[in-house]
Amino acid sequence: MTIDALPDAALVHRAEDPAGPWWRHAVIYQVYPRSFADASGDGVGDLPGVTARLDHLAELGVDAVWLSPFYRSPQADAGYDVADYREVDPLFGTLADADALIARAHELGLRVVVDLVPNHTSDEHVWFQAALAAAPGSPERDRYVFRDGRGEHGELPPNNWGSIFGGPAWTRTTDPDGTPGQWYLHLFDSKQPDLNWENPEVRAEFEQILRFWLDRGVDGFRVDVAHGMVKQAGLPDWDGHVTMIEGTDDADAVSGSGNHGPMFDQDGVHEIYRAWRTVLDEYDGDRAMVAEAWVEPLSRLARYVRPDEMHQAFNFAFLAAGWDGPALRRVVEASFVANDAVGAPTTWVLSNHDTVRHASRMGLSDPTHRPNGIGQGDEQPDAELGLRRARAASLLMLGLPGSAYVYQGEELGLPDHTALEDHLRQDPAFFRTGGVERGRDGCRVPLPWEGDAPGLGFSPTGATWLPQPAEWAELAADRQRGQAGSTYEMYRAALALRRSEQLGAGDLRWLDEDPHVLRFANRDVVVVANLGEDEVALPEGTEVLLASGPLGGTAQAPTVPAATTVWTRAQA
């Protein structure tokens, strides 16, 4: 059967003009600056390190780079605690280094997206310091969420909310005379006080911050905790459990990635994004925003990407589906239904700096499990199986129309560091849960660039702020470059084909009903992902364009083994 003759029922998503705005189909590479490349030699990555390695990303074939925060910060949450939104932290360099990075990226044809953290500041931000010094009820305190405590002497927190990192979401202040004072809200660490987005000064300030970076030439923003800025009026108690990483036990199998409760996904957030959209639209060059919003179901998430709001939202439901055919198929379908309804591109993501890397997750006995970190004494992933599935999942993702996110190192097939010693951990989630949650350090280990160099070439001195697993040497970029069959070369080939075949702006038609085989056509490419146990036969004479692993069968009649994805040429 030719693709054109397929019944319309199989059509899930229509192709669009590949000449449309870049963010509708871009592959965006996440750089986690402290772990990408270190130029200064102190063992922490920095902006000059990123700039020096941008060639790697251009060669890989991505369209854009998103940088996690590099602003001035005490680093209580690895930079997601910002003390000055207009300064670069000395750990990462200077503003001139940021300018040089943006300029070099643009020279190489790469767009630059920066992180914006509007839900909270650092407690070391001048605003919070002023708030602490000011009296209850003052304009300084009104920029944050200060409340009197409950109980006879205000000794109890204002409500029962918990921090996403563990423990209570409130910390009590001490007044200048040494007596206990009001409490302030922090959905994350106590060093990350939540801003009060009802305050017009807060809104005005962030519009200025947007302009500051737009004027410096950035192409967009990744908006941190985009679903959290507005809280339900009255801050009512809530008995649910907030978490960013673990799924809910909801019957809503399409996602399982959401946050519920009076602190998340309130209607008021949309007004903020509408205002920001008008700011971005004043600038030329298709500037864009992507929401980090752990919201479900997907139809609810799509409200963030209505035509006058953000451009994209991360699709955590896809990440949460793990290695599970029926779940992935449902998410793919539901994603297009939800996003097409508002005219937004669908996005895809498998790994990031908050989640165990997919090469490790998918090697667990339950490949849909998403622990918050893996450490000594925990179930250790099957590395070989994890990598096989991860490569197959990546080829599946890159074959889908829409925009895809690649987390630094996944192009090398990196697993997490799953045996990191606890005394080296730095994630506040580890400390705030008393070690019950290992936290996110395992996915944040400095990248291996050169297999034979000290620190695997991450830093000129060999220093690395977290140790790298010994087995990473063979995964180093220089060992994989030019090696047929390496994960790096698979990504590079996939990105080249994705571009030449215009798959990002492509369509999607299911070609198979089997829940464990995702077989679909995207323009003239047929993607077959085998998530089942049995080999899947390909039609005789199939032209194989790319495969995530060795194929079975014969050259004339190849088969797709379990945990393998192939891209083939659609037969006329």
Ligand code: GLC
């Ligand atoms: C986001 C970031 C995460 C950070 C948190 C608080 O979820 O991705 O790394 O800890 O927000 O800013």
